[in-house]
Amino acid sequence: MATQETADNTVLESNAARRQRYEALVRDYYQDIYRYACWLTRHKPLAEDLTQETFMRAWRAFSSLKSQDSAKAWLFTILRRENARLYEKQRPELDDIDEHEMALPDAGHLEPDQQMEANLLHKAILSLEPEYRIPLALQVIGGFSGEEIGAMLELNNNTVMTRLFRARNKLRALLDGSNEQD
Amino acid sequence: MNKIDDTQLDQLLNNIMKAPVPPADLQQKLLMVPALAEAADLQATMASNDSVWRRTVPVAACLGLLLLMAHRFQPMPTAELEAEILAHVYAEERFFASSDHITLQDMNARMEKAIHAHLDASPATEALDVHLAKDCWLAQAVSMHLILTGDTGPVSVLMIPADVADHATTFADDRFSGTITPIEGGTLVVLGNRQEPVAKYLNLINDHMQWDY
Known part of the structure; x- marks a missing residue:
């Protein structure tokens, strides 16, 4: 008992x-x-x-x-x-993103230039292909290392690091291209 | 605009990717997942590709209604309830040392949000020295946990908006002693050091507690 x-x-x-x-x-x-x-x-x-x-x-x-x-x-x-x-499977990657739905919150503390840059980068991240956007989100939001991301996505470390590098380059190219137009 | 360097890009990425703010009620919904999972188990035949919330809300609502009609939850076995209360209080022990003071108004706002109840304003309730007022999951219900300054140390008051005890009882371990008391609208638990006169807090809270229905 x-x-x-x-x-x-x-x-x-x-x-x-x-x-x-x-x-x-x-x-x-x-x-x-x-x-x-x-x-x-x-x-x-x-x-x-x-x-x-x-x-x-x-x-x-x-x-x-x-x-x-x-x-x-x-x-x-x-x-x-x-x-x-x-x-x-039921909802393939959207071509048209609802930008209002995913809009960047107002950041009142930013100068107009900085706000424009932030908006531009925000749109650029949204338009990245998933193979770049997902490792980037894991690194930035989760703080995971290349090896940890590799384990999660079943990729080797080199592939992850390459994708992270390319993701940043794509974003930088978009920002720099816009800056040059200014 | 000038070209940005690596540090600036990382800073921008950090700000933008961490910008989405969860809906205000999301945390509360997630804390209810264990109860919803039990409800969902009863409805395994429902569509598997719908959201958890939409799938389980009807079940949870029906269960909630039945429970209300049955004058809230069925009593739990006393030993189970006591064990859960003690485990909860030990898990929250880190808040005992808090030097925060929560006003009656602030405490009532938190109580209204969590359990739809408040304490009437009076000299006695205004005089309570409350360090913590937080919602918690206890006895399968969103409950309220207050930590007050007692005569001999911290006193935990747990307000459970469900009839989880069918009779008043006292319980203790090596460190704490307390009471579990069925009250109108739910169950009130008061727990303090073994020498603490917990009855006075029980009576004070019970006399001033008002449910919103």
Whole structure:
């Protein structure tokens, strides 16, 4: 009887601890996950749905998360797979982006020149091909290294670094081209 | 405009790619995922390619209505509830040392948002020294956790908007002792050091707590 009670308490404590670990995960990462979803889908309502799907999947697979240290990469990987599973097949990469939907928030502190530059870069990122935009988002939003991005996207480190380099060059060329026209 | 260097480009990328702001209610929705997952399990035949929220809201709404009709949640086994409360308070222990002071007005704003309830203004409630007022997930409900300065140390007040206890009970471990009390509209838990006279906080809160329905 006492043994059963102890076993029950252990299970109960572990359920409570599991829920608390999940809550900590939400608080720590939901903003970055949502941002990554925005750049992956280029559509905010879809990004919100995808974020919810990601955390639903994460909760169901919570026992497979072995270490809190790997939680962030784990969530980003789930998100990319959920996007592929749920949306990519039914919703091919959009040619026309709803720019109003993905508009850059007003940054009142910027000078007009800087605001124009920011808007230009924002549009340029949105128009990057996914093979460049996704590693860039993982690096900038997630803070992941080339090797970590490679593991997530199933690419080798050299390929990731090349794509990151080219992504920046494409963006720089767009900005510089615009500057020269000015 | 001049050509930008690597540092400027990185700074711009950082600002722009981190600009999207999540909807205000997204965090709350994500915190409800464990409960929604349980509800969704009951409806496994529903469309698999719809969003989690749209898929589970009807289920959750039905469950919510049933629970309300049944005068809110079914009582939990006492040992389970006590274990969950103690685990929660230990997990939030880092807030005990906070030197913040939260006004009654601010606390009520947070309570209204989380559990649709508030404390009446009175000299006694105004005098409460509240360090923390945050929503939390407890006993399968979005609840409110207050941390007050007690006579012997921090006192946790947990307001659960659900009938998770069918009778008043006291409980303790090596460090804390507390009470779980069914009240009109939900369940009130007060927990402090073993020497803390928690009954006075229980009575004070219970006397001044108002639900919005």
